[in-house]
Amino acid sequence: MAAAEEPPANWASGSEDELVRELLDDETPLFLLPGDDYPFLGSEYSGSLSTIDVPPAINRSTLNLYSGPTLEDIESALSTTKQSLGLTEELGTSRTSTVSLIEKGFNKVDNKYTLKIKSSGSTMADDGYKWRKYGQKSIKNSPNPRSYYRCTNPRCSAKKQVEKSKDEADTLIVTYEGLHLHFAYSHFLRSRPVMSFVPELIQPKKRLKLPSDPANPDQGHQEVLQITTSTTSTCRDDHEEEPAAVVAGAGELGAEDAVSNMGTSFQAQGLLEDIVPLFVRNPLNLSAALSNNETCLLSSSPPSSSSTSSVCWSPPSPYVDVGILSGIL
DNA sequence: CGGCTTTGACCAGCGC
DNA sequence: GCGCTGGTCAAAGCCG
Numbered sequence: 464m465a466a467a468e469e470p471p472a473n474w475a476s477g478s479e480d481e482l483v484r485e486l487l488d489d490e491t492p493l494f495l496l497p498g499d500d501y502p503f504l505g506s507e508y509s510g511s512l513s514t515i516d517v518p519p520a521i522n523r524s525t526l527n528l529y530s531g532p533t534l535e536d537i538e539s540a541l542s543t544t545k546q547s548l549g550l551t552e553e554l555g556t557s558r559t560s561t562v563s564l565i566e567k568g569f570n571k572v573d574n575k576y577t578l579k580i581k582s583s584g585s586t587m588a589d590d591g592y593k594w595r596k597y598g599q600k601s602i603k604n605s606p607n608p609r610s611y612y613r614c615t616n617p618r619c620s621a622k623k624q625v626e627k628s629k630d631e632a633d634t635l636i637v638t639y640e641g642l643h644l645h646f647a648y649s650h651f652l653r654s655r656p657v658m659s660f661v662p663e664l665i666q667p668k669k670r671l672k673l674p675s676d677p678a679n680p681d682q683g684h685q686e687v688l689q690i691t692t693s694t695t696s697t698c699r700d701d702h703e704e705e706p707a708a709v710v711a712g713a714g715e716l717g718a719e720d721a722v723s724n725m726g727t728s729f730q731a732q733g734l735l736e737d738i739v740p741l742f743v744r745n746p747l748n749l750s751a752a753l754s755n756n757e758t759c760l761l762s763s764s765p766p767s768s769s770s771t772s773s774v775c776w777s778p779p780s781p782y783v784d785v786g787i788l789s790g791i792l
Numbered sequence: 793c794g795g796c797t798t799t800g801a802c803c804a805g806c807g808c
Numbered sequence: 809g810c811g812c813t814g815g816t817c818a819a820a821g822c823c824g
Contacts, residue, residue: 596797598816611815624815 578637579628594623605629 594612602609607627614621621639628634 595795597818599798600814600816603813609814 576639578635578639580635580637602626 593615595615596610596612598611599608600611605626606629609624609626612623612625614623623640624638626636628636
């Protein structure tokens with residue numbers, strides 16, 4: 464168990480807020496600076512961050528923007544999503560979107576979240592994080608093995624387990640565990656085609672050259688996979704310097720400046736707690752962010768709770784790209 | 793050659 | 809106490 468990258472002891476005992484804060488105290492990258500333009504925030508916020516509750520002067524170690532997403536933050540963001548989905552209908556989408564707030568299932572102590580993902584034969588998925596597989600086990604009463612992954616980001620202690628559903632062959636069950644709540648990451652960043660707040664990522668073919676993915680020869684999924692990889696491939700490639708949407712924002716500030724405050728680990732990957740505050744403070748962005756093309760069921764799994772609260776929506780496309788899942792397939 | 797995956801072994805928790 | 813089960817370790821192999 465005692466791996467070299469094992470987090471400090473207090474990770475296991477401190478509260479989520481404390482842990483997040485501790486992380487952010489020293490290493491929080493500063494993506495956004497007042498006075499700069501942030502086109503990725505959308506037209507409503509073009510101009511300066513002062514319009515979105517940013518102090519006039521930000522010490523780079525000041526964490527006003529990144530006090531850390533609590534579960535309430537995420538819940539709030541998802542709640543906003545529910546409202547925002549109404550905009551989707553206004554845009555002409557006939558989908559019936561159902562977003563029921565997670566009211567009971569969230570468990571601060573355990574921080575375990577389970578995603579049921581319709582993979583529809585797509586063997587490759589990506590939630591924007593790079594995971595290192597550290598184990599695989601056959602599970603009793605399940606024909607499919609379970610794979611264990613750790614987040615390779617040294618700032619992050621998150622883990623996830625991935626297994627195929629025994630009931631539905633095309634459904635993957637991904638259980639996220641850990642401080643950084645990776646489960647929600649993809650919900651915020653997955654919808655690049657309408658992510659007006661991350662325009663640089665909307666034009667990946669110009670900004671990000673997409674390598675052909677030999678692991679995904681399925682041309683039938685090409686469009687979806689393009690969206691997927693262009694959003695997240697940089698996160699998975701340690702040598703790239705645009706780890707995620709938020710970091711792309713940092714890039715807008717000037718790579719040197721941002722990177723010098725990021726630390727190399729963040730160059731490789733953005734963390735959810737780094738971005739959630741943005742969504743919480745900018746709920747309008749979620750209207751775009753959540754009109755994505757996933758079929759997703761999210762449920763928390765507190766050990767002592769029988770409730771299965773969920774966040775779910777039923778978009779047209781069955782494809783989902785959460786998790787580096789090929790290990791179990 | 794370094795990083796990643798695979799896979800059997802080991803360990804801890806839990807129920808009986 | 810014992811066995812079962814899930815989670816993790818770590819050596820070996822693979823791959824780019």
